[in-house]
Amino acid sequence: MELTTAEENYLKAIYHLSEEGKKSVSTNDIAASIQTKPASVSDMLRKLGEKEVIQYRKYYGLQITPLGMRLALQTIRKHRLWEVFLVDKLHFAWDEVHEVAEQLEHIQSTLLIERLDAYLNYPKFDPHGDPIPDAFGDVRSRPRIALQEMGIDQSGQIVAVKDSSPAFLRYLDKVGAYIGARIKVLDKVEFDGSVEILVDQKKTLFMSKDVANNILVLTS
């Protein structure tokens, strides 16, 4: 079964929205997430339904089928492997990879991805800390919570970011809150939800609720 680039993008968006814990994925949500109009989404949902990658009932909503899940995870696998390539091999900054990976993920060649995976030494996570599905679509996800949800004196390690926008990533670079950093919550301000943390046992840092909400931590 072959999907077009547009179909792959829609399916990926649907997968991501489903993962975000939302009970059901709405036409408007999809439109917003891929920056298109709801009318276009309706059209595409009908098509994806016909191709049986989603189960679709007009006006009622949709559900990804096992087939759709497999295909979505394949695309995500490709996207994340390319991101690792761009950062590890071509020395892209982690805020520069998304756009290019969006293109590379649609290259069709099973051999290419197998070889790329081996070349990169079978990475388990992409530069933003998101897990890379294996060839069968299995994802080894780590239990993790938002930094904002941690309690005072709790320790952990930054393992991923929710927001991958260049602006956010560049901010993290600037303050030294990179993936892998060990942190400890020193204080939390009730009033605005901001947090004070110790990074790598040497540097203290204040961050707003907004920032802390977009940093994912593996607590220890």
Add this chain to the structure above:
Amino acid sequence: MELTTAEENYLKAIYHLSEEGKKSVSTNDIAASIQTKPASVSDMLRKLGEKEVIQYRKYYGLQITPLGMRLALQTIRKHRLWEVFLVDKLHFAWDEVHEVAEQLEHIQSTLLIERLDAYLNYPKFDPHGDPIPDAFGDVRSRPRIALQEMGIDQSGQIVAVKDSSPAFLRYLDKVGAYIGARIKVLDKVEFDGSVEILVDQKKTLFMSKDVANNILVLTS
């Protein structure tokens, strides 16, 4: 100026046909070379003319403009760099790279190509011996002749192949006529144009006129 994938493919085909020494490139030639119908070519020529990458007069023919030349060479540069990547880094066989490189060449990112070029150590030739244009579109082509045109006792080095079809490349692999091999013409058969050569001073090889015509040699 931005070209679509289809436009890039047409322009590339036109460039290659122009290079083949043909006085003028015909609609039918283009159609044959990219496996489409002449009607589709006519349509596209009109469009490429409007975009001023070719100069086009209906029924009379076309000529690539300097702009078109630049864009075609950019695409060819990308294609050949990706081929080097696939062979050198991902260990593709030289007969497996074309199809994937056809897709990769359309990825849009100047940074990506600059970085890839550096990562591959600024290669000057692709796995088939074809020269890789630099970022400005300059091509350093080597003077070379078909093996078929060499005289008896003449020596040289295989530097490229004209035909890059998997069947031909696999044949060359089998007989050990790889790029870089030093050869000497031992004998030529008038009757059928076949050639007997010495490869790397240790192995003699018979090859048909057809094969010898598709191997390019730098004579010494």
Add this chain to the structure above:
DNA sequence: CTTATTTTTTAGAACTATCTAATTTAATTT
């Protein structure tokens, strides 16, 4: 130098993807 042949182009249709505007269905409010 007409006629035939080949080449090239146009006309019209199909398919993908997208949009705006209008309509339909579902959910909310009073």
Add this chain to the structure above:
DNA sequence: AAATTAAATTAGATAGTTCTAAAAAATAAG
């Protein structure tokens, strides 16, 4: 429960790429 609002879908257009079939132009042949 009827009326309002919000969400989702359909209808109709546009743009890109490709095709078949028909027409037009250029070339070759008698």
